[in-house]
Amino acid sequence: MKKWNCFRKKSKKSTAEIVPHDVILNGTTTTNGTAATAAAAAAVVSTQSSTVRLYGSPTSVIAAYFRFALLHKGVSVRFIPSDTPNFGSDAPVLQIGSETVSGSRETVLRYIDARFPHPPLGVRSCDEEEEEEEETTPLVVRAIALQHKSITWHVERLVRWVEDLATRGGKGSVDPTVGSPRMEMKKLARSYSELLEVLLEHAQMEERVVFPILERADRGMCKAANEEHARDLPIMNGIKEGIKSIGVMDSGSPDYQEALSNLSTRLKSLQENSKQHFMEEDKDLLPFMEAVELNKEQQKRVLEQCLDVMQGTHSHLFNFLLEGLLPREAMQYLDLFISCNDRERTASTLKLIVD
Structure with missing residues (x-):
């Protein structure tokens, strides 16, 4: 959406x-x-x-x-x-x-x-x-920090959305373009599906590209971060199943309200876990990428590898990612993206922004 x-x-x-x-x-x-x-x-x-x-x-x-x-x-x-x-x-x-x-x-x-x-x-x-x-912060660290901001905002948005649904007690939104409660749940499901894809690709990117670099420098450094990725998978899958179940319920029934309450609880758990996880990565883990002392060409190759792992995020979900950033931050991310892509790939992605 x-x-x-x-x-x-x-x-x-x-x-x-x-x-x-x-x-x-x-x-x-x-x-x-x-x-x-x-x-x-x-x-x-x-x-x-x-x-x-x-x-x-x-x-x-x-x-x-x-x-x-x-x-x-x-x-x-x-x-x-x-x-x-x-x-x-x-x-x-x-x-x-x-x-x-x-x-x-x-x-x-x-x-x-x-x-x-x-x-x-x-x-x-x-x-x-x-x-x-001349900034010394590695390119990949800048990109990951912006991804963290976007993901955090999207999770918070879904928390607010479900709270709003629960407050309305199954009634339609004040905005007629949102549609009926069932139509709104379909939009919520689509939005969460997009977030889930970005979340999974983000975790895969860190596990396949970033963490191995840090592990080579100091074995065991990324153990906690890897464990936290695994910890949140059941919560994310539970949210997906919860949204699917609510989508077929009568919006005025007690079961509907109870399901919304359970969904809200799961989303808040994901919100708290991801916020804490991102904070720990940004503060205690990713700064060590600077100590690895990659030169500019190596930094660029690492960022290229990260973007390649997150193919969905940087193609059909690129707008979704940018929506969670302030326009000034989106410009910063666009700078990073363009620096690591050929003209043809950049052109096709920019078309997604203006379409």
Whole structure:
């Protein structure tokens, strides 16, 4: 179920339909833990009434960056495919009312930041980008950290969704596009199926590529992490079976309510386990990848191997993965993905983003 359209303004929205960007717009989560100012909120509302046309190739990396940036601002974006949008050039073009803008990535991103100030993009200068290139954090560690963020958000979203279903007691959503309770359960099942595929591929990637590298440096280092992967499999399979059972129940029956309660409990267990597991990996395990001292070419090969293991995640589930990230984080992940793929594979994946 695609969620990029959830960046657009809606009068009614179920808990399940909220994406990370909506949380920023609503002020429930803000930078550095502070509350959003009234001025920022007013600016956000004003941007939502602006419609931007983005002309560019569906396979253009720069066009993808601009789209993420505009989504981050809460601006409605109409993408218009064009291989030569700028008088024969392949440079993407933004049209905002009577204004037309094109140029380098940094120039256009700074224009977007000035035109739509809230929330800020934090566009880096060329010097700052060069400094980032010198960052010592291995590429694969950066990619895994972003995957952890996306998976964590998707699990939390499903927890909220099931809680919302239980609170409604089998009644339909306030959003008619969600459909009847049975239709909603089918959407929940599809969403969990996508999450489950990403979770399994993520675990396989770590077990086949990352953990062996660390184990060669220090045998037994990854034993606990491997055990935690195995521990959560019964919970994940139980959630899948629970959703399947609820899908055929009468939404008004006591059994339905009890099944939702059990499903909620399982999801919360998965949420707690995965949050703790990711925290331990990010803090206590993955930093040792830097001590392995892989050179740049070796880092790139390791990341390539990781992406190859996660084929589903980086093909038909790529949008799903990016939906769990803020647009700025999605741009960072896109950078990593592009750095390790040939032009043809990159082009086919970018088409998934704009379709």
